Amino acid sequence: MLKPSFSDLLRSSFRSILKNKSRTILTSLGIIIGVTSVILLTSIGNGLKNYVTQQFDALGANSIFISPGKIFNDNGGFSQSSMTTAMTTSFTQKDFNLLNRKLKNTIIMPVNAAYADIKSSYAIKKTTEIDGSTEEYGKSNNVVPSDGNGHWFTNEENDKKTPVVVLGYKIAQTLFPKSTAIGKKVIIKGKTLKVIGVVDQKGASMGGPSVDDAVYAPFSVVSDLAGNDNINTFVVKAPNKDLIASTKKEITKVMLEKYDSDAFSVFDSSQLLSSINSIISVLTIALTGIAAISLVVGGVGIMNIMLVSVTERTREIGLRKAIGAYPRAILIQFLIEAVILSCFGGLVGVILGSLGTVAINSFFPAKITISSILLAFGVSSAVGIIFGVAPARKASKLSPIEALRYE
């Protein structure tokens, strides 16, 4: 049986620590800072992943994208040469016709874009991206205005080049702050277009293009605005989730008839998502690793104070040994004190980290997880044990005579 009992040791350790309250807080500060940073960084990483996942969910399931250039490298990460290729090349109407001819049971949506100022009678929005596509795009990308907010354009409007636009929620507010945008006119590159719908508010974005800031028009209308009928991307709707892989293979086969394998990419949202998530994970782990260095620094701080404490309490250790404390009882007592210091730091760190996450989440995606709390707390306890061993061993090995004589 352990003598003293664990509860006695715990009480005795708490008492020793509470005798020096300010020292306890200062000693734990390193651990507090370390755990807080680890939790905040992992929360931001998790929040980003969640946010990206949500954004991809909004893109719609079963969607396959065909983009110019090689976007992914062989390891599933992003290819380094992709961006320049993707921005300088595009697909043509012939590609659209070819895909339409060869692919069965799929809906193929060409997407193009023009950049121009948008003017209303109230305001002007400088250099805005206007995305062009077809009737199916609205449903596929979950951007069809809800009842009462107008409607998405039809293929008939596309065919007839009817000058209509659908605005994102925020841009509609900017252009028409006082009344509803629906039915009003906007002027883009000297052409007048009628607002036929406003997409429901989708919520905060991280600075990238958001649906709330988007402007949509029929493909043919955007082609006129851009001055060419290039196609930037194809969005292909597979009949169901199970057919995504086979549809991708089919598309690749068709595209290889005309292009080199480096000239285009065929991917689905889950592939893109996992690539982005793996980048976020690597970044999170790297940043958390840097933050974890402060945990080690905190551990050294605890070791330092525990060594001071052993020296200060040399006579006490001598007395305890004289009245019957065996070496292991002394070792455990000092070890518990070190662990209490680091756990206290860990606990305060978890609280501060959680509060910090809530605060950050109001302007940046951040999400705390139980696993990050357990990890941070577990690491801080381990730091206490690792850095507490040396001082505790020193205390337990003191000779009772010399300890009692210590001045």
Added chain:
Amino acid sequence: MTKSSSKNNSNVILELKNITKTYATGTNCFTALDNVSLKIHQGEFVSITGPSGSGKSTLMHIVGLLDNPTSGEVLLNGKNISRLKEHQLAQIRNVTLGFVFQQFNLLAKTSSLENVLLPLLYSDVPKNVRHQMGIEMLIKVGLENKASNTPAQLSGGQQQRVAIARALINNPQIILADEPTGNLDSKSGAEVMKFFHQLNEKEGRTIIFVTHDMDLAKQANRTIIIKDGKILEEK
């Protein structure tokens, strides 16, 4: 009390056989105890005295199992304990011996009661009776109304009485006191000595104390005078 010479061997509680203790100080070797043999009987009140550096403290430490002899044997209740492991010695110190120090060695910022209860942390005494035992010990030393006071709130004499209560809590066979009155004024010192006498006479406890003060040493029933690591004479 009868003198040790009149006691028979069956009453021997502690025996030192040919104890030698040498310290190596650099290249020199210093002999603190030189072939000392000694028997302490149950219920004796023994003082160990001698000039500074005579080896009386070393002798006390070996008797108190705080230090190992270089050679020789220590027998406690007839059992050789010279070769026991540290945790076994700790248990004997906890149960069989009670220490009283010159510096009191009470834990600062800790109440008298908790100081008294300290040895029980390392004993088998059930938790539910510890508090009552501590109170009874404080009553015994007349400090029941100071149970919650910390050492800083007590006089020197009171602190030493708390230390005595701590030494007694495990009902030890032998009380060992190292200059117990050394840090006290004469009145408090006399009170402490009176208390030791009572413990010896009324409860029959074996008491061994070290002092450099010859007058104080004479108050014991048996005085061992030590000089240059050897027992000079016994009175």
